[in-house]
Amino acid sequence: MTSTINLQATLACGQVFHWRERGGGSWEGLIGESLAVVGQGPSGELQVLAGREDSVRNYLAMDHDLEAVYRGFPSDPTMGAALEFCRGLRIIRQPEWECLATFITSSMKQVAHIRQMSFALRQQFGRKVAGTDWLAYPTAAALASATEDDLRGCGLGYRAKYLRGTAQRVAEGSADLAAWRKLPDSELRTALSTLPGVGRKVANCVMLFGYERLAAFPVDTWIARILQRTYWRGGKKPTPLQLEQNLAERFGPQAGYAQQYLFHHARSTEGRGSPT
DNA sequence: TGCCAGGCCAAAT
DNA sequence: ATTTGGCATGGC
Numbered sequence: 001m002t003s004t005i006n007l008q009a010t011l012a013c014g015q016v017f018h019w020r021e022r023g024g025g026s027w028e029g030l031i032g033e034s035l036a037v038v039g040q041g042p043s044g045e046l047q048v049l050a051g052r053e054d055s056v057r058n059y060l061a062m063d064h065d066l067e068a069v070y071r072g073f074p075s076d077p078t079m080g081a082a083l084e085f086c087r088g089l090r091i092i093r094q095p096e097w098e099c100l101a102t103f104i105t106s107s108m109k110q111v112a113h114i115r116q117m118s119f120a121l122r123q124q125f126g127r128k129v130a131g132t133d134w135l136a137y138p139t140a141a142a143l144a145s146a147t148e149d150d151l152r153g154c155g156l157g158y159r160a161k162y163l164r165g166t167a168q169r170v171a172e173g174s175a176d177l178a179a180w181r182k183l184p185d186s187e188l189r190t191a192l193s194t195l196p197g198v199g200r201k202v203a204n205c206v207m208l209f210g211y212e213r214l215a216a217f218p219v220d221t222w223i224a225r226i227l228q229r230t231y232w233r234g235g236k237k238p239t240p241l242q243l244e245q246n247l248a249e250r251f252g253p254q255a256g257y258a259q260q261y262l263f264h265h266a267r268s269t270e271g272r273g274s275p276t
Numbered sequence: 277t278g279c280c281a282g283g284c285c286a287a288a289t
Numbered sequence: 290a291t292t293t294g295g296c297a298t299g300g301c
Contacts, residue, residue, distance in 0.1 A: 014282060107283035113299060114282080157297025162284075199284050220282035239291090240283095263282075 003062050004044040006088025010060065013086070013264040014111045015209045016094055017102050017118045018137070031059045032095055033129055033136040044088070061090045061212075069214075072252035078230045079258065082265035089264060091208060091257055096177040097170060098137040099210030104163050104197040105156055106205070111267075113155070120154035140170035162197025169195055185213050200241065208256040217248040217255045226262050 011019040011027050019029035026039035026049060036051035038060070048056045057063075066088070073079050105117045118137070125142045126135030143151070144167040151160035169175040180191050188211060192203040207216035219227070219240040227243045231250065238246070251258040 103282080104284095106281095108281055108296085109283095109298080110281045110300065116299085152297080155298065158284090158295090159297080197284065201283060205282070218282070221280085222282065267282090 003064075003066070004088055005040070005046050005060060005062065005090055006044075006086065007038060007040055007046075009086050009089035009264060010092060013089055013260060014114075014267065015205075015260065016092060016099075017111070017115045018122070030129065030134050030136055031055060033127065035129060035132045035134060059093055061092050064090055066090070069254050069257045072254050073258050073261075074250055076230070078226070079262070082258075082261040085265040085268065086261040089261060091212075091214060091260060093212055094210050095137075096180075096206070096210045097140055100166065100170075100177065100192070100195075100198070100206045101137065101140075101143070101163060103202045103205045103209075104166055104195075105159050107159065107197070107202065117155050121151075124150070124154055140167045143167035144171040159197060165196035166198065181211060185215060188213065189216075200244075204244075204256075208260075214254040214256045215248070217244050217251070217259050219244045220263070222263050222266050223259060226266055 007025070007027050008021075011029070012021075016029075019027050022028050022037070024039065026037060028035070028037045028050075030036065031051065034051055034055070036056050036059070037049040038051075038056060039047040039049055041047050046057070046060070046062060070083060073083060101121075102114065102118050106114050109117070121138055121143070122135040125138035125146060127138075128135055143163060146164065148160045148164055151163055156163060166175070170177060175191075175195060180188055183191060185207065188207060189200070189203045192198050192206055193200065198206070201218050201220055204216040204218035207213035208218060224240055224243055227247055228238065231247055232238055232243065248255045
């Protein structure tokens with residue numbers, strides 16, 4: 001079978017925050033500083049309508065073997081329902097800095113507002129992409145030289161200080177995001193966690209969505225509810241860290257995929273926060 | 277109106 | 290080592 005993708009699930013599941021749906025089920029966004037437009041053919045195959053074919057397919061992780069991923073999922077009704085709902089959702093390969101920065105702004109925010117903040121930062125500090133109405137996500141240097149009040153003006157609230165502090169670490173080179181690629185998972189998590197505004201949950205998101213660490217298992221409020229309700233067999237209410245450490249291996253070496261399927265399914269079907 | 281949101285940090289057990 | 294309170298802002 002040819003590898004396929006569910007664009008709606010992939011681009012609106014809360015792993016990336018700037019893609020826009022256009023008419024006819026096609027989607028438009030930036031990959032770095034290049035415009036990309038993607039759609040799906042009658043049998044669901046990916047169509048690259050703008051952008052370099054190989055670059056787009058790499059960004060969308062079309063090489064991930066989803067059937068192999070699914071074989072690693074536990075077989076229970078909760079996971080089965082999430083799989084049916086999300087089938088074709090891919091964990092994509094985002095640029096490290098953009099992923100890190102957007103997840104620093106994500107704490108205690110709904111997905112819709114993370115998108116707003118991301119958009120405001122692009123409009124205020126991003127570089128224009130010629131021939132389009134897009135602005136690229138601002139560089140670390142651009143945000144490092146912004147004032148905290150400038151960032152608050154983009155709706156960041158108390159996160160402004162965190163984002164600015166991390167931008168300065170990246171811009172001055174004491175946090176070398178590209179070099180960190182060679183670190184094993186636990187050391188990468190430790191390195192990321194030295195940055196302002198990056199705790200265990202954000203570090204796991206950046207590992208999963210920016211570093212292709214598919215075993216990373218972010219536990220947020222949604223996932224915590226699901227895990228407690230369905231998988232936790234213990235007396236006391238578990239901490240997020242307990243849930244992560246005790247349950248991640250149940251979902252296999254690509255636990256991050258299972259996590260994202262559970263997250264997107266729950267958020268899409270249990271009321272508020274419709275993914276738009 | 278009140279509650280919660282893809283949490284993190286520093287202070288206080 | 291673990292728990293608690295504060296934090297900005299917007300949607301429902």
